[in-house]
Amino acid sequence: MNPYIIPVFISHQGCPQKCVFCNQPNITGQDISPITAKWVASTIEEGLSRKRKAQRTETQVAFYGGTFTGLDTALQEETLSVVLPFWEEKKVHSVRLSTRPDYINTEKITLLRKYPVKTVELGIQSMNDGVLARAQRGHTSRDNLRAVQMLREAGFQVGAQIMIGLPGEDRREILSALEPLFALKPDFMRIYPTLVLKGTALADLYQKGEYQPLTLQEAVEICRDIFILGRERGITVIRMGLQADAGLEKNLIAGPYHPAFGQIVRAEVLKNDLIKKLEPFRGSDEVGIWIAPSAVSMLTGFKKRVLVDLQKKSAIRSLKVLTDQSLGREDFHVTRG
Ligand code: SF4
Numbered sequence: 663m664n665p666y667i668i669p670v671f672i673s674h675q676g677c678p679q680k681c682v683f684c685n686q687p688n689i690t691g692q693d694i695s696p697i698t699a700k701w702v703a704s705t706i707e708e709g710l711s712r713k714r715k716a717q718r719t720e721t722q723v724a725f726y727g728g729t730f731t732g733l734d735t736a737l738q739e740e741t742l743s744v745v746l747p748f749w750e751e752k753k754v755h756s757v758r759l760s761t762r763p764d765y766i767n768t769e770k771i772t773l774l775r776k777y778p779v780k781t782v783e784l785g786i787q788s789m790n791d792g793v794l795a796r797a798q799r800g801h802t803s804r805d806n807l808r809a810v811q812m813l814r815e816a817g818f819q820v821g822a823q824i825m826i827g828l829p830g831e832d833r834r835e836i837l838s839a840l841e842p843l844f845a846l847k848p849d850f851m852r853i854y855p856t857l858v859l860k861g862t863a864l865a866d867l868y869q870k871g872e873y874q875p876l877t878l879q880e881a882v883e884i885c886r887d888i889f890i891l892g893r894e895r896g897i898t899v900i901r902m903g904l905q906a907d908a909g910l911e912k913n914l915i916a917g918p919y920h921p922a923f924g925q926i927v928r929a930e931v932l933k934n935d936l937i938k939k940l941e942p943f944r945g946s947d948e949v950g951i952w953i954a955p956s957a958v959s960m961l962t963g964f965k966k967r968v969l970v971d972l973q974k975k976s977a978i979r980s981l982k983v984l985t986d987q988s989l990g991r992e993d994f995h996v997t998r999g
Pocket of ligand 1: 679686729785
């Protein structure tokens, strides 16, 4: 079950530089404010007050939006110490934080292990060194692999954040470039299509005609392929596309943004799976697709695009969508008639 997350946005703090695509206040809608113990504690209190009684899941405090392990050591300790009383009272069960691969080393891991840090999300972004350099990331694909390995060995749950559509990316290489990363078995990944946001270096490149974002269709197809590759390697995708937000939409200049991006990709994955499953029924009169009630909209939503496509590709005269409560959200089976 997914944890209940209390996000604490530390916008850009700890970052050694600004990556070309990044403008945290425009992404999260949160201002840059100095990290103080009082502010962290009140953010946690506020998050706990929003947690409904019925939600009995694990509660995690998540430091997002900056480079946590890039903060001064004293500030990291002070910030993590704020969580301790909540952890001792079992109101908070663990900490999650995001950071950069080049800000993981033995010393930093030793510090994190003194506190209830369970999950570390790494901004991998790309496994191509040329792409990382053009994005002004300041780290290499080797740093990516080293950080995942060190964190895995230290017993942390590791998340890999991957971006697609960065400047200089060659679409044909993405999947093969990801193989060494997936071989290290990160526990989960997030995939973000690159968006052009106000106040970024990427916006300048775009305005000068030096950067062309992916189309929505291209982004959906690439995400679908990464999702399927990850699934084959046992790596779950927990998010695709940035969280829909009025502030984000206001600051968006260009790029493959859709508020239901993840849903669209999941529908494409389902379509891909169904095309294979329907092959033996090609040319049939009537075929039923049995699916969980919560997954029906993936077939019938978006103007029935998936269903219409399936019908065309499988040459089946009538495709019926039927529900089965016992199926999981990603499961389905097909029957004749
Ligand atoms: S992408 Fe990460 S490392 Fe780069 S500026 Fe944004 S928060 Fe900092």
